[in-house]
Amino acid sequence: MSALGQPRERFRAAAGRALEDRHTQPALDAATGRLRDARLAAWGLLPDVEELRERGREIKQRTIDDLDRYLDEFSRALEARGGHVHFAATAGEAADTIRDICRRGEARLVAKSKSMASEEIRLNEALERDGLRVVETDLGEYILQLAGEHPAHIIAPAIEKTAVEVAALLGAVDGSELRPELEKLTATARRQLRAVFETADVGVTGANFAVAETGSIVLVTNEGNGRLVSALPRTHVVILGMERLVPTTRDLGVLLRLLARSATGQKLTTYTTVLTGPRRPGEQDGPDELHVIVLDNGRSQLRRGRYREMLNCIRCGACLNVCPVYRKSGGDAYGPVYSGPMGAVLVPLLVGLEHAPSLPHASSLCGACAEACPVKIPLHELLLDLRRDLVAERVAPFWERMAFRLWALAWSTPLGYRLSTAAARFGAPLARRLPGPARAWASQRTLPPLARRRFRDRRR
Numbered sequence: 288m289s290a291l292g293q294p295r296e297r298f299r300a301a302a303g304r305a306l307e308d309r310h311t312q313p314a315l316d317a318a319t320g321r322l323r324d325a326r327l328a329a330w331g332l333l334p335d336v337e338e339l340r341e342r343g344r345e346i347k348q349r350t351i352d353d354l355d356r357y358l359d360e361f362s363r364a365l366e367a368r369g370g371h372v373h374f375a376a377t378a379g380e381a382a383d384t385i386r387d388i389c390r391r392g393e394a395r396l397v398a399k400s401k402s403m404a405s406e407e408i409r410l411n412e413a414l415e416r417d418g419l420r421v422v423e424t425d426l427g428e429y430i431l432q433l434a435g436e437h438p439a440h441i442i443a444p445a446i447e448k449t450a451v452e453v454a455a456l457l458g459a460v461d462g463s464e465l466r467p468e469l470e471k472l473t474a475t476a477r478r479q480l481r482a483v484f485e486t487a488d489v490g491v492t493g494a495n496f497a498v499a500e501t502g503s504i505v506l507v508t509n510e511g512n513g514r515l516v517s518a519l520p521r522t523h524v525v526i527l528g529m530e531r532l533v534p535t536t537r538d539l540g541v542l543l544r545l546l547a548r549s550a551t552g553q554k555l556t557t558y559t560t561v562l563t564g565p566r567r568p569g570e571q572d573g574p575d576e577l578h579v580i581v582l583d584n585g586r587s588q589l590r591r592g593r594y595r596e597m598l599n600c601i602r603c604g605a606c607l608n609v610c611p612v613y614r615k616s617g618g619d620a621y622g623p624v625y626s627g628p629m630g631a632v633l634v635p636l637l638v639g640l641e642h643a644p645s646l647p648h649a650s651s652l653c654g655a656c657a658e659a660c661p662v663k664i665p666l667h668e669l670l671l672d673l674r675r676d677l678v679a680e681r682v683a684p685f686w687e688r689m690a691f692r693l694w695a696l697a698w699s700t701p702l703g704y705r706l707s708t709a710a711a712r713f714g715a716p717l718a719r720r721l722p723g724p725a726r727a728w729a730s731q732r733t734l735p736p737l738a739r740r741r742f743r744d745r746r747r
């Protein structure tokens with residue numbers, strides 16, 4: 288199974304653990320609430336947020352519609368400036384290309400900036416198998432690497448960790464005890480990571496955007512680690528999900544305004560870096576070599592189908608912060624890479640429904656995610672369509688398919704409808720005593736008392 292997939296029962300089990308964890312619940316609640324409020328305040332200060340969202344959606348849709356042309360334009364522009372472009376059809380191909388680059392450069396230490404695409408291709412495991420040391424340099428990712436865990440949120444990967452836990456992890460690196468005070472923790476992490484920046488042979492980053500007309504890579508971080516990772520090592524490798532292209536720098540301006548505000552509520556993220564090619568003669572900073580790995584891994588297929596809008600995602604995390612399911616179940620329940628509503632849609636599309644059958648159900652379908660999405664992806668509608676596919680493709684369990692078939696049959700005739708609603712009136716109080724999935728469903732819900740006389744009977 289791909290790094291993204293997960294067995295049917297995993298979501299329920301992992302969500303159950305998160306619900307019982309007395310640290311995770313308040314940490315999730317506070318962090319997602321803070322990010323949600325910051326976005327709402329930032330959107331509120333825009334003169335016309337709806338117009339900006341519409342422009343963002345249009346730019347992304349236009350790019351996806353004509354992606355081949357923009358990929359070609361991007362490659363030619365970057366190669367003209369001395370960069371190398373590699374196309375990878377699968378996660379394995381992408382990881383192998385990066386392994387080759389490291390091997391050729393006789394690399395021993397790899398410094399990484401936060402990249403969900405690198406999680407998607409399981410890059411760390413692949414490089415570590417070759418004997419390389421790989422260090423995450425985003426603070427949240429560094430903490431999770433020390434803990435042996437995966438990111439729980441696209442923007443704030445260590446959202447579920449408390450200061451006490453972080454102090455224990457950072458203290459263990461130095462073999463000393465550390466007090467859980469924020470300034471001390473950041474100073475310690477900075478000191479530990481500084482040595483990595485200075486000695487890394489290869490820097491690996493993702494890309495928030497790539498500009499087709501100039502061949503530029505755009506990195507957006509709040510810690511500045513992306514700049515150090517891309518400027519100090521002699522080789523810089525970028526993993527670029529192919530959907531992250533934008534046609535022009537003018538389009539980039541629109542999406543940057545949306546990304547920062549929707550992710551953290553900032554007008555502009557602290558470090559927005561635009562890199563165009565490796566270091567040129569006379570320049571002081573920058574790598575000798577710049578390699579961009581354009582990652583497909585299922586995206587081309589997705590582009591041709593009815594779920595293509597999902598490729599418009601700019602990975603801002605806003606949908607996670609408002610989702611009642613994510614806010615309780617936490618990131619781990621969705622698997623190791625993409626979580627929340629965007630993950631619940633994207634992961635089954637990339638790996639196949641049969642490899643992530645529980646994710647389309649990880650939603651109350653309240654629509655809060657679509658309302659928060661800066662590029663207006665109708666996430667709840669896509670989730671509903673995926674549920675339909677689960678039944679149509681016979682991925683849903685037998686009892687679920689049978690239940691819906693019987694329901695459809697009953698409501699396809701007036702007699703069946705009358706009998707089933709009459710039966711529901713008498714059967715509802717017994718729902719909690721039913722066996723199997725029906726009991727599980729009813730145990731979490733308070734069923735409203737049904738009227739003694741049906742509406743249609745009263746109208747007679």
Ligand code: SF4
Nearest residue numbers: 600601603604606660
């Ligand atoms: S789906 Fe929309 S809200 Fe969610 S991460 Fe992507 S762009 Fe942001």
